[in-house]
Amino acid sequence: MSLPAVSPDAPPRNVHGRTTSITLLTTQKPWGRFWMPFMFASARAAPRVLAAMDGLSFISFASWTLIRELPYNGPPQQVRRLRHAHLFFEVSFNGSWAQYIDSSVRVLTTGMYTFWGSSRRFPGPLPAGPFQAFFKAHEIDCSHYHCAYPDATVTIVRSAIELERRLEMFAHRAANIPSDAFEDAWEAFLEDAQEYL
Amino acid sequence: MSVRSTSIAGETYSLQVWTPIRPGEEDALRDYLEALPPEASPLARVPRTHMARWLIVPDMPVAPGTDLRDPLGGPFLLFTSNFDGDVDSYLHELVAQIPQEAAAIWSRCVGCPQPPEGAALKAYLHRNQIQAGFAFAAYPQASVAQIRRALDKRRRLIDFAVGAQEMTPAQRREEFLERFGPR
């Protein structure tokens, strides 16, 4: 039996420059309403849990929220406590939608169970195909998505921040050393800084 | 002692505001939002904003193959934003910097104050905030301004480093101090 195909492209309104957004709502199994807050607290207490995700260096922002009810604003809004708990997930990352999922499931397999394990119909992270279909089935498309630095990827931003720090230090030194010492200092700076350029 | 909000990641904040859309206004609101130009987003005028989005949630998605409908009772507008600093001053800024768009958008939602502006609008948005359970930021200490500045410096340094290969040592020193020296 073969897997159904999932279209690999993100809708254009979910993309700004090189940054893509995903927004997801999944229904929780009953134990999710205890599991998710526990996972949130664990993640806050031990941020190393996210080291693998951080290491992939293509997610700029992400958040997870357990929603049980929404604030009430009076009629005609219907007062309803939701029947189930729902997990809300939003992320901004670099690269294509399908490449993101493909990389994530392979490398963040444990993390996938942590965050999606209590969502109904979660098919497991692997193989990637059904997981992509799971995402697609629960995804909400943006009507408008904005990024303040749309063409700078996570790696570029991190490099730029690190480089600025080193550049400031070097510029300060350079202004204060004798002119014939500049060349050596410049080469030493460049050797250290090349990975950020 | 106040508990640190769970929406915070370093110096950034992950905001979510859910507001129910007035009956019959969903299509008009969607059209309005989709017409906002990506290259000239109003959100660019709220400079503390790293990334933000407006979405229309027609209803809670139903897990495929299940009968687990959980009706919202109507579509919701969802606004999310990752920004620098605290939520109170951000909402203040949002409402002050893009008053026209904020009014056009949120006046289509149930419970929005009339007129849809100023402190009243800010309070409406704050009241409809849902706190994040967990927020992640890849560079949690960096503000939008700092990032922009750093990106620009990096670009200029790359240009310099490439061109410097053709310079004499004396030129290199002079050019470097000229462009990057302390002011």
Place this chain on the structure above:
Amino acid sequence: MSIAPPASPQLEVSDIQGDILRAYGNSFDHTSYAFVQVDCPPEQARTWFAGLLDHVTTAAPWRPGEKPLTTLNVALTAGGLAALGVSGETVGSFSHEFRQGMATRAGLLGDSGVSAPERWQDGLGTGAAHVLLTINAQRAADHRRALGKMEAAMREVGGVRVIVRQDAQLLHGAREHFGFADGFAQPAIEGATDDKVRGGGVPERHGRWRSLAAGEFVLGYPDEDSRVDRRRRLPPAPAGVLGRNGTYMVWRKLHQDVALWRRTIAAAGARYPYGDARKLAAKVVGRWQDGTPVETHPHGPDPDFDAAAPGANDFRYGADHDGRRCPLGAHIRRSNPRDALGHDGKLSLRHRMIRRGMPYGPPLPEGAVEDDGAERGLVFVSFQASIFRQFEGVQTPWINDGNVFGLGDDKDFLLGDPEGSGKMTIQGAKPFFLAPQAAFVVTRGGEYLYMPGMAALRAIAAGAAG
């Protein structure tokens, strides 16, 4: 997490077209790619199509003395499937990117500016190309004869004609036009090319390698995802008989500005602190011209290097995290990162392609640095189970971007479009910035195609493919 041993079924080589799993070999060095347009009712076109099938070469191994003089293989575009009467519903079961076509996805591929589809050669990327016939021959006379027969068969039925014919031939020493040995580094496919496993497979711990699941390259077989699926499901494939023993094909005509390349490398090489232009060129590519990997031999080619030897490609980037042996953005490092992305090669193994391209056009004389106006370059051909994951999944994030390698906006210096940072960093104690990047390679046109299995071809010819 342990990976269960694959239950890899035997490959049905007599049903798979030839040249996919194993190359025909360098003796077949006269090639023609003929794009045929169907301009008649499907039944008529199928009459012509059926006449081809007895001549189509399969992957069944040749016994000694049975090597054919010429080979023929057949592939179709989405438009071609429809033109031969395959139903809309069945065409709809093919992959999204195949149905969209390469020209529509040009933005993703970096085909902009001089490489944009509006500037492509007539007949390519317009939807007019329906069927691709690939003819390979050992000798020129047989090549001409095969072409003649092809033309005659078309005239006999009528309503089908060649709209683009691209001839190609191996250059001396199996090099491509920039002078680099090419084509010998291929993936190790389980059950077909296990001999290439050292270097061509998935790099595992303790220096071991394993072959890739056949389903990464031929549909109807378990792929790498099937290995980790408890239910062992097969990857998405076209419906019915079309989905078995076929594969997707990418065809791209890439013009190479050899003179520009030589001038740029010569000028930069004069300033390169660690060597000459030859060494700089090797750093850009990741191999010396004879094929010696720069990772294993950063200072000069290996005089004993033999591209055909089983271990020729057995290297990893391993400890070379900073790119000081082989630059982080070198062409072969980008197109096949091996273990360089960490996580035991998990981020690379699903993005491998079989490559079967051939150079076209006369070589630019040795030492010439001015363009002579001749058309020359590479016909790039790849086979893969998923165009999106394996071809586009290399082209977009790895060739036309640098983010995943920590290289920001830098694109592949050799191949990438110059609308990026325009530079390449050659890492070292004295880092060298190679700039400006120019359009050394320009896309002249291309198509996404499907190369069906034999039973599928017969079903199409009989109007029974759904």
